[in-house]
Amino acid sequence: xxxxxxxxxxxxxxxxxxxxxxxxxxxxxxxxxxxxxxxxxxxxxxxxxxxxxxxxxxxxxxxxxxxxxxxxxxxxxxxxxxxxxxxxxxxxxxxxxxxxxxxxxxxxxxxxxxxxxxxxxxxxxxxxxxxxxxxxxxxxxxxxxxxxxxxxx
Numbered sequence: 001x002x003x004x005x006x007x008x009x010x011x012x013x014x015x016x017x018x019x020x021x022x023x024x025x026x027x028x029x030x031x032x033x034x035x036x037x038x039x040x041x042x043x044x045x046x047x048x049x050x051x052x053x054x055x056x057x058x059x060x061x062x063x064x065x066x067x068x069x070x071x072x073x074x075x076x077x078x079x080x081x082x083x084x085x086x087x088x089x090x091x092x093x094x095x096x097x098x099x100x101x102x103x104x105x106x107x108x109x110x111x112x113x114x115x116x117x118x119x120x121x122x123x124x125x126x127x128x129x130x131x132x133x134x135x136x137x138x139x140x141x142x143x144x145x146x147x148x149x150x151x152x153x
Contacts, residue, residue: 033058035070035093035134042072048147050077055143058136062143069143071135079125081148086141088117095133099125109135122148 033040033056045053052074060067073079075095092109099115100106102122109115117123119141127133 031059033070035072035136040070045071045073046145046147048080048082049145050074050079052077053079065141066139067143068136068138071137073127073133075127075132076129077127077133079127081122081124082145083120083122083148084117084139084141084146085119085144086139087119089138090115090117091136093134093136095131096128097125097133097135098128099123 040056042054042056045055050073054072056070056072058068058070062069070093090109092111092113092115094111097109098106099109100123101117107115125133
């Protein structure tokens with residue numbers, strides 16, 4: 001039995017039983033963003049991030065749980081070792097990004113690649129030359145990024 005098959009029956013049972021009523025949040029408007037959308041409001045990243053780094057909030061409040069962002073760095077940029085209070089669920093939208101989490105092998109993300117970063121795990125990254133690297137990131141906890149003194153290898 002696959003992971004998806006294990007969850008298919010309970011979800012179906014929940015929907016059939018009527019327990020999956022429409023939550024209040026479903027009354028929010030739906031939205032769609034492209035990383036090239038001119039309506040995005042890009043703000044600078046913290047000072048320890050590379051020059052030209054920017055963040056655009058897509059949904060939610062960065063000071064509250066469950067916030068979605070685009071994170072953008074110029075091509076050739078190095079993202080200093082840092083950590084987050086929250087887990088982060090990411091999909092690379094553009095560019096090529098090499099990410100190294102402490103104690104793990106380097107991962108190469110290409111557009112469409114999903115990555116999960118556990119809370120508190122230091123990591124660094126390098127955006128390849130060519131296109132800017134844009135990541136969609138979903139944070140469970142309020143948005144934060146803290147520099148880490150040790151350089152990750």
